[in-house]
Amino acid sequence: MHEKHRGHESMHAIMLLILIGAMFITQIILIYWRKKHFKSYQNVSMFGMWIIPIFVSAYQQYWRFIIIWLFISTMTMFLIFRPLFYKNLSTNGSSIPRQVYRWFFYLYSISSIIAVSGYTIVMLTLLGVNILLGIKPMYTLDIGILLLFYGIYYGVLTRDFTDFLVDILAANIGYYSPSSSLPSKQLNSKTCAICGRPHGG
Template sequence: MDCNLRENWKIQHERLHVKHRGHEAMHAEMVLILIATLVVAQILLVQWKQRHNRSYNLVTLVQMWVVPLYFTVKLYWWRFLSMWGVFSVITSYVIFRATRKPLSCRTPRMVYKWFLLTYKLSYAAGVIGYLAIMFTMFGFNVFFRIKAEDSMDVGVVMLFYGLYYGVMGRDFAEICSDYMASTIGYYNMGGMPSRSLTDDICAVCGQKILVDVDEEGIIEDTYQLSCNHIFHEFCIRGWCIVGKKQTCPYCNEKVDLKRMMNNPWERTHVLYGQLLDWLRYLVAWQPIIIGIVHGINFSLGLE
């Protein structure tokens, strides 16, 4: 049996060599086109993100939100489609509440709670998926009499769900963060805030701070940044970790996220956020770049 498999593989390998014999120059040209396209596309995307960050994030978010809908309908992935529908409905309602004027005093905390829940669930799903894949690769599934393909499928699906909804939740949270904070008046992306901040007001949600910085709160504590501005702990964590902001909501001073993480285990959230940002580029723009490469090769007659 093994001899037959090796013989079939050898025959297929020889056929592949015969098919591509004499195409070395063409292959080298295709590799150069791929590298050049990746470099140029990376430069353009970086420049776009630096100069027009909001439009870059919006276009990327639309791609991430709409493209899976096409594939799920085409391939009949009803499980993913149902979860995508539930997430889209709830998130649409949250965005609707976040963009109302005047902004309800309960809206900011509702928005951050929803996206923080999405973030934590996606983080848990990603970790479970990764552990399931490692569990299968090291052969532990044999001890529990679980088929390798079943445990691997569960791991891949959980990892995909975790990373995908993690990216979506963070991007929507960033849009809502900007809009709510600018509506309240204590934050302005382009300049000085339109309202003055008093010592007992949180610049994220606009509500009073009832717990002093040195006191231990029953529900949540009060957090003070290095610029001496104080916030509700949930608000500033939602602003920095979920909303992807690394500046003070009032004065735009740099926030040291590592200093905010008293628990060493919490620092993994920063790394997870960086992973989601990298994945966003990979999923949203990599297929377009590959499509451009194929188009160039086709126009030049390369196969």
């Protein structure tokens, strides 16, 4: 292998410089895009983060990730179908906005707990606690990193999905018109803005 590439050092150096330059320019473009068109940047990055991993996992046959992804995606699509495609979604007597909020709230909470658990396991492993328990570090690190990945991935994805849905849900409920940023509905302080029902707060 080394004999095959001998004498190509200058070409390799140029390729490395091109790669570094492309990464630098791409980063500038992404920062500019995020600054000038935050909504489109957020939506594209969200869909990319949602779709790309499942193709990679299918190619690598990561069945655990595929099963979890399919379950969460199916539940999410089932819950957000009506808020996305039904106009004038009234909150009077409807539990749909509340169900959507509850699903994302619980999903984000569980993801946070999983991420913190994974981080704790990794830190305890680095501190050598696993040795006191007679557990090999490769096992605890694998579990910790796995939990950390799943917690962060689904936590960030849930947050981005929530940001994506909030404007659509508010418009379909009737709080404001998409063509105007002015609110079209006023609620008193004792009415829930999600389900439209009174509360004692």
